[in-house]
Amino acid sequence: MTDFIAKSTVSEVVLSAKSLSKRYVSGPASTDVLNAIDLEVCRGETLAIVGASGSGKSTLLHLLGGLDQASSGEVAILQQPLKGMSDAARSTLRNHAQGFVYQFHHLLAELTALDNVALALRIRRTTPEAARAEASSMLEAMGLASRAHHLPSELSGGERQRVAIARALVTRPACILADEPTGNLDEENSERVFALLIDQARSRNAALVLVTHNLALASRCDRVMRLHLGRLEAIAPHDAANRTAPA
Numbered sequence: 001m002t003d004f005i006a007k008s009t010v011s012e013v014v015l016s017a018k019s020l021s022k023r024y025v026s027g028p029a030s031t032d033v034l035n036a037i038d039l040e041v042c043r044g045e046t047l048a049i050v051g052a053s054g055s056g057k058s059t060l061l062h063l064l065g066g067l068d069q070a071s072s073g074e075v076a077i078l079q080q081p082l083k084g085m086s087d088a089a090r091s092t093l094r095n096h097a098q099g100f101v102y103q104f105h106h107l108l109a110e111l112t113a114l115d116n117v118a119l120a121l122r123i124r125r126t127t128p129e130a131a132r133a134e135a136s137s138m139l140e141a142m143g144l145a146s147r148a149h150h151l152p153s154e155l156s157g158g159e160r161q162r163v164a165i166a167r168a169l170v171t172r173p174a175c176i177l178a179d180e181p182t183g184n185l186d187e188e189n190s191e192r193v194f195a196l197l198i199d200q201a202r203s204r205n206a207a208l209v210l211v212t213h214n215l216a217l218a219s220r221c222d223r224v225m226r227l228h229l230g231r232l233e234a235i236a237p238h239d240a241a242n243r244t245a246p247a
């Protein structure tokens with residue numbers, strides 16, 4: 001584990017893709033979704049990925065998170081190439097280095113906000129007391145101190161998403177992958193959740209790779225890239241803010 005940390009601090013790259021391609025094959029039909037993508041994300045950096053529906057944003061995030069296999073090319077987390085790694089080693093690395101936020105919160109319905117967040121630490125063998133203390137201060141940072149003992153069903157959509165972000169950040173990952181984390185929220189809540197996600201990621205020096213349809217929000221990240229025809233192209237953040245969202 002310390003080995004991962006030692007290596008990553010040398011050059012600061014926490015996530016990389018080299019010539020990454022993905023082709024989905026079903027029967028005689030095949031779709032090339034990603035075509036030789038190169039990407040490096042550094043510690044503490046925030047990167048927004050925009051692109052039309054179906055352009056492959058979720059596919060890319062799944063590959064970067066080690067949840068799916070590329071057709072060719074390579075992903076490395078904390079400079080450890082995933083290729084050739086055993087399932088157990090890959091899963092240890094992911095648990096240690098990455099946090100995930102999805103469009104839908106995926107909180108456990110029977111657990112309170114606090115226990116949902118603490119669980120992320122418990123499965124990493126933190127003691128119950130330490131897990132609850134860390135979870136509690138993470139929820140406070142997300143403006144949810146008064147909601148800690150509520151069940152997900154007793155929270156608003158924006159609050160649930162903030163709990164999901166707390167759960168992703170509480171383990172202090174080197175990198176957060178967020179797939180349309182505000183896609184299901186109204187404008188006001190999107191704004192608040194997005195701001196908290198970026199602020200908390202930055203203050204914890206976690207890299208953030210975030211997929212969004214909202215170019216105005218994307219432009220608040222350090223870098224904005226557009227996925228188009230299987231390739232990732234850089235867009236200047238101020239350009240992103242002035243464009244209309246793709247369909």
Ligand SMILES: Nc1ncnc2c1ncn2[C@@H]1O[C@H](COP(=O)(O)OP(=O)(O)O)[C@@H](O)[C@H]1O
Binds near residue numbers: 052056
């Ligand atoms: N498991 C799969 N099998 C076959 N095709 C898929 C699969 N997952 C996604 N696709 C196709 O790949 C393309 C990109 O999908 P996706 O990554 O979900 O795009 P986005 O997140 O940008 O909307 C779409 O055409 C989609 O239909």
Ligand SMILES: [Mg+2]
Binds near residue numbers: 057
């Ligand atoms: Mg998607």
